Amino acid sequence: MASVAHVFRREFAGYFITPVAYVFIVIFLALAAALTFYVGAFFERGRADLLSFFQWHPWIYLFFMPAISMRLWAEERKTGTIELFLTLPVSTAAAVVGKFLAAWVFAGLALALTFPIWLTVNYLGEPDNGVVVASYIGSFLMAGAYLAIGSCLSALTRNQVIAFVLTVTVCFLFNVMGAGAVQPVLGDAVPAELLETLSSFSLLSHFNNIVKGVIDLRDLAYYALTIGVWLAAAAITVDLKKAD
Template structure:
């Protein structure tokens, strides 16, 4: 019960403390600033140069959203790699987990801090949204849904990356594993992958692999459609990654490292 007499869920103060701690760690070092600068440069570069933004003669952000999954596949594991690996490397994980808060608060706090940085990175592309409104009359609702999909995809990669970061004290190893898993999730539903699998595995297994594709789920948001199954898919990946990160890191309490 708070001082105002309102009910405060168990772990909420610890969650807020971890979010503040992690955001401080990001922004008091060059990490967040370098990440934001890299994203702010790379996202428009893909859209303008690779996606040929001006050659489409369309007032929308389709070139940006088309290349965001490939950018997020690399940058999100880079943002997630320090979450738990750095704690293990510095020997501070035992101190963090000995604080009077549940495991979920520590794990969710780390995720929310990193997801906030990812959200700021996506916000850095908003000038492009303003530009297309100046150039024409885009479907702003569809663009908003596209940004929602990008934020959910970023969250899924972050949650999985943080779970992998809890496995090792080496941030480079955590990054490589995160990129590999993000790559597999992205590529799973592509035709050449399912075509290659269809010749050697049962059809139900090919269909199962195709349904695992984050790129296929993201495509609906990219087209301005927010479907419930796709929302559930991304939120399940996020919940699973955050839970796994907490459980793996929590093994330290029993002597694991």
């Protein structure tokens, strides 16, 4: 659809009109590197893999992705431009997808700029590059899921700060559902089947599967479905709330 491309282009260029995008990317890269080398003990582990890099992504994204997605709809509603935008000949679905793709490609750009760490590990040892590629794909999909959630929640409010906080909260819940620390806490109170179901909905557990180097169709389907469902919810939310 041509209109998706036009929406995408405007939105993507919009990130770079102010220096905020560059600042964002630099901080993202610095934080990712700091966590990998200092907290993740990249050197001390003495292993030629990038697990100490990728294991932080779900938690870095928890704050960085909502920052990308918060403005998508909240800003349009606040400034009233949504009325201009959605009376152009564009379907709500195309508008939602175009904006989402812009955010996703921007996140992908930030992720792609972490490539020096890949070069580093190849210089130092002989990592399994198949696992690294799988991990990058997993990380990108995870970013997409966060941004889809963020799109929907951004459409819910005119206030970007509220959109940010809501998105962090929801993404956090989707993350910890599968985190090892939470399972024992809930373990006694919740039946095992429910626990397993919850865990299967978790963004984290699917990410952890992919980072091991196994790209399972089920994990891919999970992310595709998560992104699809949240974008559909975003389209419905936009239609319901656009005129409020």
